Amino acid sequence: MAKLKTSGIDRTFWALADPTRRGVLQRLMVEPGLSVSDLAGRFSLKLPGMTKHLDVLSDAGLITRTKTGRTVAVNLSAAPMREAMTWLNQYERFWAVSLDRLVALVEEDGEQ
Numbered sequence: 001m002a003k004l005k006t007s008g009i010d011r012t013f014w015a016l017a018d019p020t021r022r023g024v025l026q027r028l029m030v031e032p033g034l035s036v037s038d039l040a041g042r043f044s045l046k047l048p049g050m051t052k053h054l055d056v057l058s059d060a061g062l063i064t065r066t067k068t069g070r071t072v073a074v075n076l077s078a079a080p081m082r083e084a085m086t087w088l089n090q091y092e093r094f095w096a097v098s099l100d101r102l103v104a105l106v107e108e109d110g111e112q
Helices: 008-016 019-030 036-042 047-059 081-111
Strands: 063-068 071-076
Touching (some): 008 047
């Protein structure tokens, strides 16, 4: 997995593009503080594979890792998603306006 030297929102979307990484974030939302080993087991991955996914999530600021002894606990840090949500919301407004126009056009056609 390549490391990106890009803006925060680009790293967020890059991290969210992978279904395994999205699954990790969902799992951490439900069960915060899981160890890297626990996460690897739940996703049927070996530790190096999970670590690579966690590195991408960490680079995007979406998780934090805390080492206690030999155990590394992983927690969700959802703050970087705010910028992505703000960007996506622009398109939600676009589609709402477009659908309103379509409804008006269909209703106008129905009256004729």
